[in-house]
Amino acid sequence: MTMADQPLSIFQVAGRAMSAQLVRMNTTASNLANVGQVATTEAQAYRTQKPVFRTAFDAASGMSTVDVENVVAAGEGPTKRYDPGNPMADADGNIWESAVDETRELVDMMETARTYQNNVEVMQTAKQLITQTLNLGRS
Numbered sequence: 001m002t003m004a005d006q007p008l009s010i011f012q013v014a015g016r017a018m019s020a021q022l023v024r025m026n027t028t029a030s031n032l033a034n035v036g037q038v039a040t041t042e043a044q045a046y047r048t049q050k051p052v053f054r055t056a057f058d059a060a061s062g063m064s065t066v067d068v069e070n071v072v073a074a075g076e077g078p079t080k081r082y083d084p085g086n087p088m089a090d091a092d093g094n095i096w097e098s099a100v101d102e103t104r105e106l107v108d109m110m111e112t113a114r115t116y117q118n119n120v121e122v123m124q125t126a127k128q129l130i131t132q133t134l135n136l137g138r139s
Contacts (some may be wrong), residue, residue: 008059010126014119015054016065021116023051023068028109035102038081038088044077045096067097075099091135 027049039045054069076099085095 008058008063008065009061010063011123012065013065014060014122014126015135018119019054020051020066020068020110021119023071024112025109025116027051027071028105028112031100032102032106032109034098035100035105037062037098038083038086039078040088040090040095041082042072042078042096046098046100047073047077048100049074050074067091075101 025111031048034046039044049071051068052070052072053066055064056067057064071100078096079099080094081097082093083089086095088095
């Protein structure tokens with residue numbers, strides 16, 4: 001039996017979910033760091049980043065887990081604004097401002113933190129159950 005044929009443990013499933021949420025948290029932090037950033041051209045302007053998750057079913061254990069398949073630009077494109085006094089303005093006096101929705105990103109961050117914490121609790125509960133089971137054998 002190879003390692004690939006071995007069923008995933010609850011620790012591996014929760015760990016993979018935590019890794020996926022970490023990517024989500026990092027992209028959200030990057031988005032928040034770029035709220036209101038401006039650029040000279042639309043191509044240079046920051047675009048909101050979102051991870052794309054993929055469900056993976058483990059037939060050996062009968063459990064599903066999640067992986068990050070990709071990180072993509074999502075949401076609205078940058079907004080063109082006339083601001084001739086801005087040093088980033090083009091020859092026509094326009095700048096391109098990132099269209100990051102700060103409220104949405106903060107909600108995503110809270111949701112991500114909760115999901116991550118839920119997976120920490122799954123691991124802690126599984127550890128406690130294993131420890132209690134081992135202690136039963138010693139009694």
